[in-house]
Amino acid sequence: MKKMSMVKWDNVCKPKTWGGLGLKRIDAMNNALLIKIGWSLITSSDSLWVKVLRSKYGIEDPAVPQSLNTKSGSFMWKAIGIIWDKVLHGIRWNLGDGRKVKFWWDCWALKDKPLIFYAQQPLPEELVNSTVSDCVNGDGSWNWGLFANLLPNNVILRIAAIKPPLNSGGKDEIRWAHSKTGLFKVNQLIFI
Known part of the structure; x- marks a missing residue:
């Protein structure tokens, strides 16, 4: 009688082109x-x-x-x-008017993490729940005084490369x- 051998489940779940059965885990x-x-x-x-x-x-x-x-x-x-x-x-955000996106807590400026992970010191209480639109001056420029001293230079440069949101920019859009x-x-x- 022929002896049967067991196949690892990981091998069964490999794509057929890799020698598996293509089952999903x-x-x-x-x-x-x-x-x-x-x-x-x-x-x-x-x-x-x-x-x-x-x-x-x-x-x-x-x-x-x-x-x-x-x-x-x-x-x-x-x-x-x-x-x-x-x-x-x-979650990633495309800015429209910036009213829905949390400046510190949502991924909008960097791809890997929200800005809160890059803060170099504790955030002032009044800034913790700021939206991106809260960090824009009336003339449509970034309000650097609110956050520039709280973030490292490489992050500041990344924000500087992003056009500030406009009231007429439409709704913020969430993306996968x-x-x-x-x-x-x-x-x-x-x-x-």
Whole structure:
């Protein structure tokens, strides 16, 4: 009788062109679908189910929460809370009028992290929740006095290369960082 050998699950999940069977990893697929739900909580605010979840779990304004309160809640809500950092990591903003984008907490100037991670000293209380439009002078130029002494020179240069938002610039636009089009797709996440 021929002896059977076991095949590692990682090998089974490899693409067929690499000698596997091309099966998707269940854990990666589950995470991708949870991230999709998290992404919808941010981008589909008109959907009834999003309104219900945001109301039930106390996400009151349309801003992107930095964390989710998962102390009480359904199993799904707790699972979304576990992967919430991955949702936040995928968010990028295109500036319009700058009224929705948080200057320190949202990824708009740099690709890797929000500006809060580059702050060289504690932020003054009045600046912590500033929007990008709050950091623009009436003449449409950056209000350097609000933040220039709080950030390193390389970050200041990056901000200087960005045109300040205008009131007539339209709405700020959220985009998915792991997509060339800016649209969220589950299949692009399976290997992230």
